Amino acid sequence: MPVRRPFVLATLPVAVTALLAAAAPPSPGSSGAGDPYFPLAGNGGYDVRHYDLTLRYDTGTRHLDGKAVITARATQDLSRFDLDLSGLKVTGLTVGRDKADFTRKGQELVVTPRRSLRKGQWFKVTVTYRGTPRPVTDPDGSPDGWIPTDDGAFVAGEPQGAMTWFPANNHPKDKASYDFTITVPENRTAVANGVLAGRHTAHGHTTFRWHQAEPMAAYLATATVGKFEVEQYTTRDGIRVYNAVDPREAATAAPVLKKLPSVLEWESRLFGPYPYRAAGAIVDRAPDVGYALETQTRPVYDSAPDLATLVHESAHQWFGDSVSLTSWKDIWLNEGFATYAEWLYSEQHGGDSAQKTFDELYARPASDALWEFPPGDPGSGADIFGEPVYARGAMALHALRRAVGDQVFLRVLRAWATEHRDGHGTTAGFVRLAERESGKDLNALLRTWVYQDGKPAAP
Template sequence: MSRSVRLVRSVAVLTALALPAALTACDSGGRKDTGDAGAGDPYFPKAGNGGYDVRHYALDLAYDPAAHRLSGTARVTARATQRLAAFDLDLQGMEVESVTVEGAAAPFDREGQELTVRPEERLEKGETFEVAVRYAGRPETITDPDGSREGWLRTADGAVVLGQPTGSMAWFPGNHHPSDKATYDITVTVPKGLTAVSNGELRSERTTGGRTAFTWRTAEPMAPHVATLAVGRYGVTRSSTPDGLPVYVAVDTTQTDAGRAALVRLPEVMEWAEYNFGPYPFSSTGAIVDRPEDSEYALETQNRPVFPGAPDTGLLVHEIAHEWFGNSVTPRTWQDMWLSEGFATYAEWLWTEDEGGATAEQTFQALYDHGEDTYDDLWSFPPAKQPSAAHVSGDPVYQRGAMVIHKIRRTLGDDAFYDLVQGWTAAHRHGNADTDDFTAYVEEQAPDKDFDAIWDDWLYGEGKPARP
């Protein structure tokens, strides 16, 4: 996500709410066999679920923009990580018509965003199973703790879906936490004349009876919050990078000239990012450009980020860098957000430096000396220890996060720094990592260097550190 284009509102800091007690079931030996109604995230405790690991989502959806109605079936293939007599899926709003587990009808009930399913027969630990949910209704827009909007955002000619941090649960049931990544097949049927764009590669496009079905496949693991769907009138450009990577760009017809002009440097940015960060981790790239009023911020949706209007090159660099930092190497919890946003922000500094502008050192020093003039809360909290869910996209996560990365570069020198960055993206490719994983990795790669002051003062320290 790009903080630079996200609207900031004054919001009250939310107090943590106690979760309702999960339904408890035990076997004859007293062992709990109900999955937890949450993945244990420190800031979004209801997000995700326990007891299973999703392997694949197969979504077959239909959307009617005029009626603002979404309907379809979600087939979720998962592996039980414990014995399960019941488990939860996250789904905000919508009406659930039926649920089956392994083809057999399963009782279910709902409380808030929790859809609790009780399979006809208990699932054994290690068992792979499929749960199918038929649902329909008017998908919701969700307001984040920081006041921004996500989930299903209606547009003049359709909709755009943004999922960070919890908006993905507004359009399909699942395990909506970044720690559970899966592959996806998404088919969306819309009125003829509209285009439905999602992640991955377009496998088919079929028009029958005045409606067109678009089928998209994402073969690499993807966290739910970077899954997207955009429905509207788009000009579509298909091409490839010089090394043959497919490029799919969809630009709202009102943004055609500006959008395509802004994205002309996409192949160049991709080549630059691969040179600096390592091999590109996905099988296609591209972008979605909507009207500026359709969303309040850009988001690094996997394979093709979403932009509200034509992006400048710095914003394009930021979102493309997220393919490595955020989409491939995904934060384990929302508290680890700085690992994604700090690196993407630092990528902008590096691009500027390589383009002959200010060096990263000059950007760092200017931010240290005058950063609070632009970012009011720059020194309000450390990047790895946000005070609440309302602050996971705060300025320190982006700007101080980038400053941490620059301090590491200073300590290592350029050659060792780029070796470390490329080693990090390779070691956690298509996986999850947290702050402890990163600091341990840095120390292992440079055992002769002392990073304690960086961690203590810049990553976790309160207030403005002493002059660097």
């Protein structure tokens, strides 16, 4: 009948499309996660849920033997997929119980399983590897990854360095839990993320086992090795603290590390409950590094930190670690927030007010490097750790605070950390949340401070 004709014609293409889709062969996962600044970072086609890393490091020869067991789920029908791994020699690779073919192409370890993987299928990849890990050099010239020291290794992976010591889906979009089993000479200590699950010494070597239960981006993993003085205790909030300090830095670090419990309590009051079961610090002597990093649960410092740095790296446990980036372009969501935590701490502990710090920065001329690029779009990997990301990122938050008032502003920070806990965020998402909490249209304000080129007009 004529009335049925449009119905039949409309449904035939749908049916044909469905049949064609069902018959489509598995395809390779992408060789990158699509990040505009680091296009080869991460990979497509699967989601990692857990890394089980077994490492043995000789501090004399600087040789590393590794085994990574990666539990993942296919997000498409996969004929092959990539892992990020730089430099080290792969000696064996299986997918499930079967040996898999693999090739190397720069930082890409390209894996072709014997049988294609179905969308939604869980699978395990086991990679054995060895070699002398070498750091990568970031676009800004700093070392990143497994960085040798005179007594071990300083392991800090932001943004690219995780691939220098284990095969990974190396982008913050793919977070996972971790287990570490690290064997080192018995006069060395190996410190990783999370809770110390055990240690055992035999035949001149000590094996340390660490467990990181909450999801973690690969760049936040560490396996720092050295001669350390170790301090362990539990805070009154039940957080298990493990501090490992190079003896040469101990005297300077002690008064700052003593404040760690009170800093975490203060930040918990502002941002919501501390996101993890464990905390602490790794204070190394690594004069060639030049930075600290908010490695999850246990920041790593290249020397004894001052109090502002401790506050900054601790704040990252909320902003950057628990709430992670979706794109490196949004790095101000990490660094601007942690920098503003420093301003708030100073303001509430007898130091300069946030307003005074803002005013001093704003007084810089338009030609100053502070206004060289906007924090929400640094423009390249070379600038993602530049001053505008930190200082002007914090200024954007202060401009927001002035616009909505202290009470609403602190509610925004807490809601951001709470609602995105163990997940991810974007600048657009933060603007929406701030508008929801304040009831104001904040798009123009935040766009000016986060994305506008040059020095903004006086607030």
